[in-house]
Amino acid sequence: MPFSQLGLSSTLLNAIHTRGYVQATAIQQDVIPVVLSGRDVLATAQTGSGKTAAYCLPLLENYVRAQANKSTKPNTRVVQSLILVPTRELAVQVGDTLRSLGQNQSHPAKLAVLFGGISINPQMLHLRGGADIVVATPGRLLDLVSKNAIKLDQVTSLILDEADRMLALGFADELKQILALLPSSRQSCFFSATFAPNVADLAEGILRDPARINIPDTDESTPDITQRAIIVEATQRTQLLRHLFQTEKWSRVLVFVATKYTADLLSTKLRRAHISAEAFHGEQTQGKRSQVISDFKASRVKILVATDVAARGIDIYQLPVVVNFDLPRSSDDYTHRIGRTGRAGEAGLAVNFICADAANEAHFRLIEKRHGIKIAREQIEGFIPDEISLKQTQTITPTDPNGGIKGKRPNKKDKLRALQSQTIAQE
Structure with missing residues (x-):
């Protein structure tokens, strides 16, 4: 219209x-x-x-x-x-x-x-x-x-x-x-x-x-976002990110991590590898955050490493790739993270690093379940986990049906009540 x-x-x-x-x-x-x-x-x-x-x-x-x-x-x-x-x-x-x-x-x-x-x-x-x-x-x-x-x-x-x-x-x-x-x-x-x-x-x-x-999701309204899931050892994620950035010739990448410390550390490692990268998180001054976003939009910064403060409210024109270096805590956060790409009719790519352990795999499976999707697991030559780790991810039977999703896990009070109940039962 x-x-x-x-x-x-x-x-x-x-x-x-x-x-x-x-x-x-x-x-x-x-x-x-x-x-x-x-x-x-x-x-x-x-x-x-x-x-x-x-x-x-x-x-x-x-x-x-x-x-x-x-x-x-x-x-x-x-x-x-x-x-x-x-x-x-x-x-x-x-x-x-x-x-x-x-x-x-x-x-x-x-x-x-x-x-x-x-x-x-x-x-x-x-x-x-x-x-x-x-x-x-x-x-x-x-x-x-x-x-x-x-x-x-x-x-x-x-x-x-x-x-x-x-x-x-x-x-x-x-x-x-x-x-x-x-x-x-x-x-x-x-x-x-x-x-x-x-x-x-x-x-x-x-x-x-x-x-x-x-406004329901329809074939016409759903963003054109290709989603990938790559199994990798936690210690090899930085090298894998560098490898994908260089071999797949990504022009700009928004990388999501769980903590401010990881954002600073990862961006520093990337700069040491001669890749233009900056951290973006809540402990930075507003002037610093504004400058980083300006540089990223202008492609002076190629990789922006951000905590979830960037998951909503940032509109980067023609952002081609989002990487979940650390998985989001909730399925809603997953929506908003990958929603930074594939905007305004553009095609986008969302890459998820699935650490080769049962907990990480269970967490991502629940995100898939809540979004009604199933993403094939990939292995990248040179970054394939050992057979024991792969077997764990393929045969998991998670004891926590909520997979650690934020808002569904027991909080400290719940754990304390459970401990008290066990103590009373033993007495």
Whole structure:
């Protein structure tokens, strides 16, 4: 469907054309008219489906319409639209989308993109005179509210993007505080690639008779991502990564690891092998993270070694390959990791390193089960594990039916209760 049929102004249509958008994606076709009508929305769609533009376009259209009804430009602006996101990277991405789509407006909206990891003072200065649209991470937004730098009592539209990720990162309390600052008479929209039970509970308590929009995976909408699984000894993964990068002539690779320490160590080893590589994780300053992403997008960095902070909110144009050096802890994280490739109609490749041990194999089998897929195991000449390790991976009977997936394993309290029960039984 062309964007011209979605009720958008000529100014926005011109901006859409400039960005190279041709046809609205499925979620954009369904969401834009509903948001323009003022109704609450609960939308789920896979990563890379275009949901950022799906809510940015109607927010900008509503701003254009509101400006058309005003005779003069206000000296002081009030926050009309608030977009909450879980990470700094997603905040920057959403801000870039809004700027790009709104650049041709005669009176462009004043946009504020707010996140932690940098000095709060420039953000406070930017908020002098108010803002029309705010994109923010919850913690930094509350910091600015506490300093009276921003008021949220006149917000008419609230967007929660990646709501499940915000809850997973522990933002539940911050969300409650922010919601208490907003007027009750507002439009609220939830967007996410997955719809976990805790998100459903949050949505039920906030949304009013929402339009439920679910874009199912179809042959047309499913990203074109080839998935591979390579069995390898844990100690040979670095050499295998180098081998694949060189022999398969990958132009850029996003490599996911489990810890910040591994990200730093692996990137250092790759640089010693004369491969341009950088780490990307939460302990870096915002300036460092921004520079690394800029270098990776420009191909000055060939391999980006990242923790899961990069699994959502980073949009790398034409990223050809994602490698799971360490397997993700959850099946949802697997979705978002490999979703960094195969975006916007491009083909992508996701490579999984399966360590030659029973636990790693069991974990990946559960990820396969939850995604309804089965990926053939490969062995690469020169990196074939010993026969004992291979036999273990081929004949496993995992005792943990959950395979160690995050959220399903016994936590410390469960283990303590089990130990106490055993002690009582023995006594």
